[in-house]
Amino acid sequence: MKKPDQRDLFPGALEMMILRTLKQQPLHGYALVQRIKRTSNDLLQIEEGSLYPALQRLLKEGLLKAEWGVSSTNRRVRTYKLTPAGAKHLDREVSSFERMLEGISRVLAPGEL
Amino acid sequence: MNWIKQLFSRRRLYSDLSQEIQEHLEEKIEELVANGLSRDEATTAARREFGNVTLIEERSREVWQWPSIENFFMDVRYGLRMLAKNPGFTAVAVLTLALGIGATTAMFSIVDGAFLKPLPVSDPGQFVRIGMQEAHGVYSGVSFPDYLDLRAQCSSLSGVVAYERGGKFVNSLDESSLIAVDVVSLNYFDFLGIKPFLGRTFPPEAEGSAASGPTVVISYTLWKSRLGGDPGIVGKTIRLNNQSATVLGVTPERFRGLERFVPTDAWLPVDAFAPSEMKHRESRAFEVVGRLRPGLTSERIRADLDTIGHRLAQACPATNKATTFYGEPESGRHHTFILISLFLMSLVGLVLLISCANVAGLLLARGETRRREVAVRLALGSSRGRLVRQFLIEGLMRSLAGAALGLLLAAWLIAIEPSLLPPAPIQIGPDLRIDARVMLVTLVVSLLATLIFGVAPALGASKADLIGALKGEEANLAHGFRRMTSRNLLVVGQVALSVLMLSAAGLFLRSLISTMRVPLGFNPHKNLLVVPLGTLEGSEEQRRKLLPTVLERFRGLPGIVHATCAMRIPLSGSGGGTDFRVSIPGIELPEGQESVAVKFNLVGPDYFQTVGTRILKGRQFSSGDSANAPRVVLISQTMAQRFWPNQDPIGHSLRIEKKDYEIIGVVEDVKINQIHESPEPYMYFPFPQTSYGGEMIVETTGDPRLWIPAVKREIRAVDKSALVVGIQTGADTLRSEQSVYVQRMAAGLVGSLSLLGMFLASVGLYGVVAYIAKLRTHEIGIRVALGAGRKDILGLVLRQGLKLVVIGALIGLGVAFATTRFMSSLLDGVSPADPTALLGGALLAGVVALVACFIPARRATMVHPMMALRHE
Numbered sequence: 001m002k003k004p005d006q007r008d009l010f011p012g013a014l015e016m017m018i019l020r021t022l023k024q025q026p027l028h029g030y031a032l033v034q035r036i037k038r039t040s041n042d043l044l045q046i047e048e049g050s051l052y053p054a055l056q057r058l059l060k061e062g063l064l065k066a067e068w069g070v071s072s073t074n075r076r077v078r079t080y081k082l083t084p085a086g087a088k089h090l091d092r093e094v095s096s097f098e099r100m101l102e103g104i105s106r107v108l109a110p111g112e113l
Numbered sequence: 114m115n116w117i118k119q120l121f122s123r124r125r126l127y128s129d130l131s132q133e134i135q136e137h138l139e140e141k142i143e144e145l146v147a148n149g150l151s152r153d154e155a156t157t158a159a160r161r162e163f164g165n166v167t168l169i170e171e172r173s174r175e176v177w178q179w180p181s182i183e184n185f186f187m188d189v190r191y192g193l194r195m196l197a198k199n200p201g202f203t204a205v206a207v208l209t210l211a212l213g214i215g216a217t218t219a220m221f222s223i224v225d226g227a228f229l230k231p232l233p234v235s236d237p238g239q240f241v242r243i244g245m246q247e248a249h250g251v252y253s254g255v256s257f258p259d260y261l262d263l264r265a266q267c268s269s270l271s272g273v274v275a276y277e278r279g280g281k282f283v284n285s286l287d288e289s290s291l292i293a294v295d296v297v298s299l300n301y302f303d304f305l306g307i308k309p310f311l312g313r314t315f316p317p318e319a320e321g322s323a324a325s326g327p328t329v330v331i332s333y334t335l336w337k338s339r340l341g342g343d344p345g346i347v348g349k350t351i352r353l354n355n356q357s358a359t360v361l362g363v364t365p366e367r368f369r370g371l372e373r374f375v376p377t378d379a380w381l382p383v384d385a386f387a388p389s390e391m392k393h394r395e396s397r398a399f400e401v402v403g404r405l406r407p408g409l410t411s412e413r414i415r416a417d418l419d420t421i422g423h424r425l426a427q428a429c430p431a432t433n434k435a436t437t438f439y440g441e442p443e444s445g446r447h448h449t450f451i452l453i454s455l456f457l458m459s460l461v462g463l464v465l466l467i468s469c470a471n472v473a474g475l476l477l478a479r480g481e482t483r484r485r486e487v488a489v490r491l492a493l494g495s496s497r498g499r500l501v502r503q504f505l506i507e508g509l510m511r512s513l514a515g516a517a518l519g520l521l522l523a524a525w526l527i528a529i530e531p532s533l534l535p536p537a538p539i540q541i542g543p544d545l546r547i548d549a550r551v552m553l554v555t556l557v558v559s560l561l562a563t564l565i566f567g568v569a570p571a572l573g574a575s576k577a578d579l580i581g582a583l584k585g586e587e588a589n590l591a592h593g594f595r596r597m598t599s600r601n602l603l604v605v606g607q608v609a610l611s612v613l614m615l616s617a618a619g620l621f622l623r624s625l626i627s628t629m630r631v632p633l634g635f636n637p638h639k640n641l642l643v644v645p646l647g648t649l650e651g652s653e654e655q656r657r658k659l660l661p662t663v664l665e666r667f668r669g670l671p672g673i674v675h676a677t678c679a680m681r682i683p684l685s686g687s688g689g690g691t692d693f694r695v696s697i698p699g700i701e702l703p704e705g706q707e708s709v710a711v712k713f714n715l716v717g718p719d720y721f722q723t724v725g726t727r728i729l730k731g732r733q734f735s736s737g738d739s740a741n742a743p744r745v746v747l748i749s750q751t752m753a754q755r756f757w758p759n760q761d762p763i764g765h766s767l768r769i770e771k772k773d774y775e776i777i778g779v780v781e782d783v784k785i786n787q788i789h790e791s792p793e794p795y796m797y798f799p800f801p802q803t804s805y806g807g808e809m810i811v812e813t814t815g816d817p818r819l820w821i822p823a824v825k826r827e828i829r830a831v832d833k834s835a836l837v838v839g840i841q842t843g844a845d846t847l848r849s850e851q852s853v854y855v856q857r858m859a860a861g862l863v864g865s866l867s868l869l870g871m872f873l874a875s876v877g878l879y880g881v882v883a884y885i886a887k888l889r890t891h892e893i894g895i896r897v898a899l900g901a902g903r904k905d906i907l908g909l910v911l912r913q914g915l916k917l918v919v920i921g922a923l924i925g926l927g928v929a930f931a932t933t934r935f936m937s938s939l940l941d942g943v944s945p946a947d948p949t950a951l952l953g954g955a956l957l958a959g960v961v962a963l964v965a966c967f968i969p970a971r972r973a974t975m976v977h978p979m980m981a982l983r984h985e
Contacts, residue, residue, distance in 0.1 A: 029133055030140045048141075049164035052134060056176035066129075075140060078133045 012093065014054050019063065019082060019090040028077035029055065055080065063089050130173055138163060168494040184499070185506070192507040196514075202479060203511065206472045209873060210515025210562065213468030215522030216869060218547070218555045220461040222527060225550060226543035227374065228450035233367040235306030236404060240443035241270070241414055243401040245436050247710070252439075253397040256432075257383065257390055260298070260401055262425060263438070269417045273403035274304045276371070277387065280539055281353040281379070282839060283339070291839050292335060292378035293539050294353070295370055296387050301380065302330070304404070305368075311336075312347035312362030315382050327385045329358035333366040335378040353379070356386070367544075371402060375541050394432040395694065395710070403440075411442045431694075434706060456939065460617065460863060463610045464870045465562065470603045471877040472511070473566040477600050478884050480574035487575060500575040501568075508567035509560070516559040523547060523555075534858065569599065601917055604881050607874035608921025609928060612958045614867035616929035619950030620936060620943055621860040627942035628856055633847075634783030635683050636725030640674075641843030642817040643682055644809040644824060659831055664717070664809065666827040672814045678717035678800065680807040682843075683724070683783050684850040693769045693796070700756055711752065712785060713796040715803050721780065723812050724843075731763045731778025734799040744802055746774040752794030753779045767796070774798070788852050789941060810843075817842045852941065859939070871958055875965035882914040883969035890976055898978040906974045914966030922955050922962075929954065 021027065021035050033048050058064040063086035071077045082090070138159050145155035160166070178184075196203045231237050243263070245253045255263070260275040267273065276295040283292055295301075302314035314330055329351065331340070340346055350357050358381065370377030383391060390396050405414055418438035425433045490500060526533075527545045534542055646660070660678060667676035680691075694708040702709055720726075721733050729750060738745050746767055753762045766773045782792040813820045821840055847853060886893075893906055934945040943950070 028136075030137045047164045048137070048162055049134075049166065049169035052130065052169055053172040053176060056130070056173045060176055068129075073140075075136065076132075077136060077140075078129065 014050070015058060016090070016093050016097065018051070018054060018058065019086055019093070022064065022080055022082045023087065023090060026079045026081040028071060028079045030077075031071075032080070058086070062086075126177055127174055131170060134163075134166060134170060138166075165494050171494075184502075188503050188506040189510065191503065192510050195507055196510060199479075202475065203514075206475055206511050207514045207518060209468045209471045209475075209876070210512060210559070211518035211522055212869060212873065213465040214512075214516050214519030214555060214559055214562070215526070216519075216866065217458075217461050217465050217558050218519055218523035218551060219526045220457055220866075221554045222523065222545050222547060222551045223543060224454040224457055226545045228454050230544070230550070232371065232373075233365075234371075238444060239271075239405045239407065241403045241405050241411070241440045242443060243273070243403055243418065243438060243440045245397055246439050247436050255399050255401045255438075256394045256397045257298075257387075257399055258392065258394045259397075259425060259433070260399055263401070263403075263418075263421055266421050266424070267403065267414075267417050269406055269409050269414045270403035271406045272300070272304045273401060274298050274301045275383070275399040275401050276301060276380075277383070277390070277398045278372070278375075278400065283335075283351060283353060283379075291539050292339075293370075293375050294379045294381055295377045296381045296383050299382055299384065302364075305371075307364060307368050309362035310365045311344075312360070314362050314364075315380075320384065327356060327358045328361040328382060329353065330362050330364060330380040331360060332364050332369065332376065332378050334369070334376065336363045353381070358385075369544055371400070373543050375539065376544070378540075394429055395692075402443075405442065411440070414440045414442075431707075453939070456936065457862070460614065460866055463614055464866055464873065465558065467607050467610050467870050467873045467877070469562045469566040470607050471873055471880070473570055474600050474603045474877050474880055476508075476567070476570035477573065477603075478880070480570055483574055497575050501571045504571035504574055505563065505567050508563045508571070512559040512563040512567075515562075516555050519559075520547060520552070520555055523551075533861075573599070600881050600884070604874075604878055604917045605921040605924065607877050608918050608958060608962060609925035611867065611871040611874040612922050612925025612955050613929045613932070614863075614870045615954030615958050616926070616951045617933060617936065617954075618860070618864040618867040619954045620933060620940055620945065620947060621856070621863045623947055623950045624940040624943045625853075625856040625860045628788055628853055631784075631788050631942075633683065633788070634726055634781050637843055637847040639723075639725055639843060640813045640815060640817045641724070642811040642813060642820055642824060643841045643843060643846060644811065644828075645839045646678065646807050646809060660809075663828055663831050666831065667809070667811055667824065670820070670823050670827065672820065674812040674814060675719045675723040676809065676811045677720045677723050678807060678809045679720055679724075680713075680715040682808055682810065682846060683785060684788070684846055685808075695796070696768045697756055698766065698768060698773075709794075711794045711796055713798060715798050715800055715807065717800045720797075720810070723810050726783055727781045729779045729781055730761070731776075733778060733780075734797075738799045738802065740801045742802075744772060744774045745777045745799065747778045747780050747797040748776055749792070749795035750779055750782050751792040752796065755794055786851075788850055856941065867954075871961055874958075875961050878914060878918070878962055878965040879969060881917070882910065882966045883972070885913050886910050886969050886973035889973070893973055893976050894978045897976065903974040906976075907970050910970035910973045911966055914970065915963070918959060918962040918966065922959055925958070926951060926955050 017036055018032065021032060021039070027035060029051060030048075033051055055064065055066075059066060059080075063083060065081045065083050066078050067081070069077060069079050141159040141163070142152070142155045145158055146152055150158065163169075243255060245255055245259070247253060254277075255275065257275060260273070264270075264273050274297065276297040279294050279296060280291050281294045297315070299315045299320040300317040302309075303317045307314065309330070310333055312330075315328070331346075331351075336342060336346060340351075343349070346360050347362060349360050351360060352358075364380075370380075390398060403414075405411075418440050422433075422437040426436065487500060491497070524547055527547065530542060530545060531540065664676045664678065667673055692710040692712045695711045696702070696708040716734070718734065718736065721728060728747075730753075731747075733747065734745065748762060748767075756762070757765065762776050762779060764776065766775045768774075780797065783795065784790060785793070785795065811817070811820065811824065824840065848857070889910070893909070896906065896909075929951055930946060933951075937945040
């Protein structure tokens with residue numbers, strides 16, 4: 001019954017990708033999904049819907065702001081924008097993620113076993 | 114306060130969210146259409162990629178919620194809708210629960226009021242009840258002089274009071290107004306820490322000075338219910354029997370005296386109302402309660418009481434030679450109380466269990482009809498835990514509705530309680546009220562009921578075969594029967610419980626019957642009318658002159674067989690009974706005593722024929738035994754055997770207060786105070802030779818109540834101002850005898866509870882058999898079509914129900930057999946394994962169960978084969 005949840009990657013991964021993507025440019029939900037897919041070369045297939053609970057969480061924590069507006073295709077959309085708190089949060093998350101990645105890479109690095 | 118803002122902008126947030134998701138889907142669809150898909154294909158693809166819209170919206174909303182609380186309220190709202198949608202089911206379930214919970218609440222308020230709730234006085238936990246024990250092991254109260262010595266000498270008590278129980282007529286009131294009064298030592302209210310609601314209480318320092326005068330402190334209840342709640346009552350005069358008393362104050366509402374079952378209506382100072390008893394060391398009529406100093410044990414108080422008892426025996430050998438004090442901590446009585454409470458509560462617990470089992474049975478059957486709803490919710494992404502919680506919340510609401518209704522039911526039962534009790538001359542019964550304690554118990558009980566009986570059906574119902582249920586398939590036979598197993602278990606349990614309860618009720622009934630059969634030494638079934646002499650005006654001297662005239666007038670009435678009088682009637686409930694110190698010339702008394710105390714009665718002409726006591730030897734009193742004739746006495750069989758074991762006592766004499774009385778006859782033993790007392794020596798003196806007070810006794814040819822107006826008329830003809838109150842029939846006096854009364858109450862209580870249990874169980878059984886019949890409608894139709902007769906069908910359905918009944922009854926009997934011996938201490942004269950009671954209970958349960966099975970089974974035979982075959 002239960003569909004695998006994208007956040008099962010590791011906790012906070014989806015949120016981090018959203019923040020990173022929005023740092024470049026404010027986007028609305030649909031565009032955000034497309035952007036993440038494209039940037040990851042379709043490696044990360046996320047269930048589009050699972051974006052929305054994550055967006056609500058980030059909104060609630062004040063890391064994002066949302067505004068209704070009109071898109072380039074003349075569609076009513078709700079655009080999300082990074083707040084200063086969001087930017088700070090992203091920096092922290094990215095650096096801790098990089099440290100973790102570095103650790104993992106070292107363990108996985110060939111030749112030293 | 115961000116969260117407050119959130120709370121109010123919630124609606125906005127949610128609508129933003131769904132709009133946004135809607136826009137998202139549309140944008141996607143447009144793009145897919147632009148890529149060449151048809152609109153329909155695009156819609157499906159977009160939805161597939163997006164996921165479960167409802168679920169995602171819900172997850173997104175949850176971010177903003179305190180999910181558990183909000184879901185809870187949503188479940189409550191949904192639950193209320195579900196309950197309202199099925200009013201029949203809801204009504205049956207709520208009513209069933211209300212009966213169970215209401216009975217439990219009422220019973221707890223009884224148990225609490227009677228045994229558990231501490232008395233509303235200061236420091237009741239340290240109370241010690243003190244009495245006297247005489248040489249032969251007979252217990253009695255304490256005389257006032259002994260009480261005063263005890264108070265002066267007992268260092269382990271921080272305080273001690275004495276009170277004498279009694280009844281008086283309030284004669285400014287209506288004719289049935291016998292009230293319970295306590296004649297108390299003046300430190301009574303001070304000791305108990307009772308502050309008056311109005312006016313004052315007795316001043317402890319006035320004791321012995323008689324300065325207190327004829328005053329009275331009345332209870333809140335008496336003041337409110339019989340004196341109209343007059344705010345200016347303090348200082349007014351009321352009349353008690355033939356004495357006036359000034360109202361000194363009114364006690365607070367919760368204070369009802371020191372006896373839980375017989376609330377006191379008024380308190381009188383001993384100085385003014387029993388001055389003679391204050392001096393007589395042999396008049397042991399007072400109840401004594403002391404307060405143990407903190408930290409002391411009950412051994413210490415017993416040792417103290419022994420010392421004081423010995424000292425008194427030496428100082429006053431004439432009265433105290435063979436007596437000792439005994440003391441029992443109030444908390445020691447708790448042991449028995451808790452036992453009785455446990456018994457009563459487990460009994461009512463069984464009723465509750467049966468009613469919960471009924472609801473559980475209903476739920477199991479209803480789980481079937483909700484399969485579709487469950488399947489839809491599961492398909493829409495609801496989790497099973499959520500569904501279980503939903504069902505439990507529905508159950509909780511049912512329980513709470515049941516509890517509310519049950520509380521009303523209990524309040525109603527408490528309100529009509531006086532009319533449920535067997536008749537008694539004064540208002541009795543424990544302090545019943547629905548207070549915070551009772552409500553708390555009700556709440557806990559209903560929560561437990563929900564949990565215990567709601568979880569299994571909820572788990573069962575939340576499991577669904579999605580495809581079948583969504584396709585709209587009806588519950589089929591195989592599926593239905595699987596659910597039947599749990600229902601069968603419930604029904605077997607219910608039948609077993611009701612057999613157990615009916616057996617217990619049977620035992621109590623048998624015990625009551627055996628008590629009623631104890632030989633009393635008089636005939637309570639005669640048509641007797643007992644008229645208190647105290648109703649005549651004036652001094653004892655004046656009354657003595659009036660009495661023969663009144664009795665003569667009674668004898669002149671049509672339909673009067675005998676008219677006589679006696680100082681007291683047997684089992685009159687007045688407690689101890691007066692005694693004389695008797696010495697017997699020529700007979701050595703045990704332990705070197707000079708005299709023994711023997712209780713006695715003073716009787717008028719024809720007394721023994723009137724009440725039906727047999728003369729065993731010698732003669733009864735005659736008109737020849739006049740005031741100037743030689744003094745004579747009749748003695749009881751036990752007295753004859755004790756003092757003249759191998760000889761004829763007739764012709765011997767007794768010496769009382771330096772006067773000799775010749776024994777002229779022996780009469781059978783009579784129960785004096787209680788049915789279950791063992792016989793003791795007893796004496797009768799003829800009225801003309803002694804002074805008296807007491808009762809007039811009239812035997813009539815028919816229902817004695819019909820003679821009450823005539824009797825009143827004759828009394829008033831002699832004494833215009835006479836207040837004729839407190840007239841009782843002979844049967845009434847037996848009914849109000851303590852052990853008969855308690856047993857009637859017990860049999861009534863246990864009996865009505867077990868009938869309630871049986872009723873609920875049969876409702877459950879009816880439901881199950883009806884359900885079986887419904888499941889088999891199709892099969893029955895085929896059988897009828899193939900030529901089965903009504904009898905075959907009836908047998909088919911009945912057999913299934915009866916199998917459950919028989920199994921349940923056997924289990925119930927087994928449990929009854931194993932457990933009823935724990936009741937033996939509550940039963941008189943019946944073996945706890947009494948076969949009549951046990952089998953009678955099983956039989957009654959069986960017959961009712963048969964009826965409960967028969968009705969739906971018969972309905973099944975009415976099934977028309979065509980209808981049945983078309984059923985699916």
